[in-house]
Amino acid sequence: MPVYEYVCTECAEKIEVKATISEKEKGLNVVCPKCGSKKVVQFFGNIWISRSSEGGNNPLRCGPQAGAGCCG
Numbered sequence: 347m348p349v350y351e352y353v354c355t356e357c358a359e360k361i362e363v364k365a366t367i368s369e370k371e372k373g374l375n376v377v378c379p380k381c382g383s384k385k386v387v388q389f390f391g392n393i394w395i396s397r398s399s400e401g402g403n404n405p406l407r408c409g410p411q412a413g414a415g416c417c418g
C-alpha cells in the first residue's frame with residue numbers, strides 16, 4: 347500500500363497517509379492529527395508551501411494606500 351505525504355497548511359505538520367490507489371482516487375479525507383485542520387495539501391518532497399503571512403503586506407490590516415510600515 348503506498349504512503350501519501352500531506353502537509354497541514356495551518357501548522358505545517360507532516361502527515362503520512364496509507365491508502366490504496368482506489369482510495370486515493372476517491373479522495374482522501376485527511377485531517378491534521380496535530381491541530382485537527384482539514385486544510386492539508388499533498389506534499390511531494392521538494393515543493394513547500396509559501397506562507398503568505400510572513401513579511402508581506404497584510405490586506406486585512408493595511409490598505410494599498412496605507413503606505414509601508416503600517417503594520418508595525
Ligand SMILES: [Zn+2]
Nearest residue numbers: 354357378381
Ligand atoms: Zn495542523
